[in-house]
Amino acid sequence: xxxxxxxxxxxxxxDFPTKFGIPRQxxxxxxxxxxxxxxxxxxxxxxxxxxxxFSHVWLIWQFSGNARRETWSPTVRPPRLGGNTRMGVxxxxxxxxxxxxxxxxxxxxxxxxxxxxxxxxxVSGADLMDGTPIYDIKPFIPxxxxxxxARGGFTNDTxxxxxxxxxxxxxxxxxxxxxxxxxxxxxxxxxxxxxxHDPERVYGMEFAGMEIRxxxxxxxxxxxxxxxxx
Numbered sequence: 001x002x003x004x005x006x007x008x009x010x011x012x013x014x015d016f017p018t019k020f021g022i023p024r025q026x027x028x029x030x031x032x033x034x035x036x037x038x039x040x041x042x043x044x045x046x047x048x049x050x051x052x053x054f055s056h057v058w059l060i061w062q063f064s065g066n067a068r069r070e071t072w073s074p075t076v077r078p079p080r081l082g083g084n085t086r087m088g089v090x091x092x093x094x095x096x097x098x099x100x101x102x103x104x105x106x107x108x109x110x111x112x113x114x115x116x117x118x119x120x121x122x123v124s125g126a127d128l129m130d131g132t133p134i135y136d137i138k139p140f141i142p143x144x145x146x147x148x149x150a151r152g153g154f155t156n157d158t159x160x161x162x163x164x165x166x167x168x169x170x171x172x173x174x175x176x177x178x179x180x181x182x183x184x185x186x187x188x189x190x191x192x193x194x195x196x197h198d199p200e201r202v203y204g205m206e207f208a209g210m211e212i213r214x215x216x217x218x219x220x221x222x223x224x225x226x227x228x229x230x
Contacts, residue, residue: 007135008133008134009042009134010133011131012037012126012134014126015207016130017130018129019065021207023186023189025127026059026106027104029189030124030185031124031181032182032185033109035121037118048113056106056140057108058104058105058140058145059103059104059105059128059137060101061101061133063100065095074089078094101135105125105145109122109124163190163216163221164221165184165187165188183208187221188221191203199216209229210227211225
């Protein structure tokens with residue numbers, strides 16, 4: 001093993017088998033739960049010693065679901081700006097970057113040191129696809145990582161955007177109780193590409209072994225069907 005090569009230390013298990021529907025930022029749907037499972041070479045409980053005293057961690061991970069581009073673009077079109085306005089790639093968190101590296105802050109829900117899969121970390125608020133490779137885990141340190149006077153640039157105008165979710169009771173009953181709040185949160189943050197606004201178009205999203213079909217009319221998202229994925 002080359003000491004200069006980055007190694008995948010873990011993968012994450014989430015309810016999103018595809019990219020569609022994943023929250024655009026970590027922490028905005030804090031009821032989403034996920035499990036971090038270490039690769040065999042890193043399944044040493046000593047590596048997690050002291051982590052139980054922290055509430056949050058940073059995950060450094062790979063955008064494994066994006067096709068690599070031979071050349072990089074200095075500008076991208078952030079979805080929350082409608083998909084037409086270009087911003088510098090380094091002023092966004094777009095997955096299309098010179099290097100396919102993501103950074104997420106998640107809450108630690110619990111740590112299990114001795115399981116059949118070795119040590120595992122349960123977290124909430126992750127914005128990662130199921131099976132995403134993780135390169136590193138670092139504790140979130142409030143005195144260094146919190147910046148109350150930080151400016152949010154163009155995101156200040158888009159951060160509060162949510163939809164009202166209409167979820168018929170007979171469809172909601174088909175969703176396990178443990179997943180209902182998280183699913184509502186995901187839908188409220190509008191999984192659609194921001195450039196699509198056809199109120200008659202029905203979208204399909206895979207979540208926790210179910211296909212959720214919905215449409216959006218103005219500021220309201222209406223769930224049309226819920227079905228198990230065969």
